[in-house]
Amino acid sequence: MYAAVVRSFESGPKYEFFDTPKPSAKHEVLIDVLASGLHPRVRSQADGSHYTSTDELPLIPGIDGVGRLPDGRLVYFVATDSALGAFADKAVIDLRRSVPLPAHADPVLIAAAMNPAMSSWVTLRRRVQVQPGFKVLIMGATGNSGQMAVQIAKLLGASQVIAAGRDQERLHSLTAIGADVTVCLAGDPEAVAPRLGEAAAEVDIVIDYLWGKPAGLAMLPILTWRSDRSRLLTWIQIGSVAGADAVIPSAALRSANFQIIGSGQGSVTPAGYMAEFPVLIDAISDGKLTANPVVFPLSSVEAVWNAPTDSQQRIVFVPSV
Structure with a gap:
């Protein structure tokens, strides 16, 4: 598969070929990633400065996104705690950290807003x-x-x-x-x-x-x-x-x-976050909350990573064609 890969915390990710990960636990499954947002939390993950960083390299950044399960269903997912995140063609997710999307949900909007x-x-x-x-x-x-x-x-x-x-x-x-x-x-x-x-x-x-x-x-x-x-x-x-x-x-x-x-990771349990996701997804999908996504192919990650960003927009990476 192709992925955005960080091999040094001193520089941003580069788009390169990477071995496809394999599920290794009961609740894990390999999905196709459809959209994943470039959040400030992702940048701190990629430079090793976030308080949850384990300093493990190589690292595929990306903490959440929208993906397609093997049976075709779309889900919003939070990436596992491994070094293999969502900025890739495929990702291994824990189904317990995913939520089905309503039929009318826009994957890009969900990836941008959640x-x-x-x-x-x-x-x-x-x-x-x-x-x-x-x-x-x-x-x-x-x-x-x-x-x-x-x-x-x-x-x-x-x-x-x-x-x-x-x-x-x-x-x-x-x-x-x-x-x-x-x-x-x-x-x-x-x-x-x-x-x-x-x-x-x-x-x-x-x-x-x-x-x-x-x-x-x-x-x-x-x-x-x-x-x-x-x-x-x-x-x-x-x-x-x-x-x-x-x-x-x-x-x-x-x-x-x-x-x-x-308020953040640790002060609220993972189960607490997951319990809130369905209602929040509905609010976004129903237009009660608005976002301003800007879409880029994942292959442009290096150029986009280093370009000035508008805080009123949220960059979302999608698979490169």
Whole structure:
């Protein structure tokens, strides 16, 4: 088979011939891969920087996708924990980590949307108890996952969605998909934090894809402006685009009913993720959540990997003709 293969964490994958993997366990099966998305998580997998990396090489990246089973059925799948992922003509999957697709599902759209959507979807359904009419701040709302989070929060009953990000033009576009308030984070983070605090003072939940300095600086202003500091504010750390570490003011934890949790692999069980997939797939397939996939043949992986990308689009690789 042909695959995108990483042989050094210092360089991206190359398209080359690779031995076809074989199922080796009871629930495994070899499938034809129809579509797989190039998510930020895939890039960190390919350079060995993700916290789940095992440093095993050679590596075929790709953490999920849509494939065809030997009997012809289409499934969405999460790749196994081996070094042989989804960026290939074929992949061995664990059937327990796959979900059948409805007949009207678009494989490319599912491959593009599931990964950026599942972070906020699983967070709001598994990591926190949302109340009807909850209010949410999304830090990093202009990225692909952040844009999905805006839509998902509204779909799950949020009465107010505050979208924060650096790109003013993209922020403006988020009002069409559910953002009620936008806050531009461009400029000096210390100057931005008070404005963000005033705008987001009454939220119940913060979904944070940024972390780093913007998160640490925003916590006290949000709590300071809050009308009732005894009302719980849950800050959920998902991504770290702005830095892996954040300085947490001790006063934030003492002066308010404030908790910081994370959401990701490990904080939610695999079974918990799998239980959410069918409903999420239906929401995507039914047009309740929108994505912007851009399709490339897998043979172009090297050129696409090194090209500038648009955070409002999601690259999806399909088999080369």
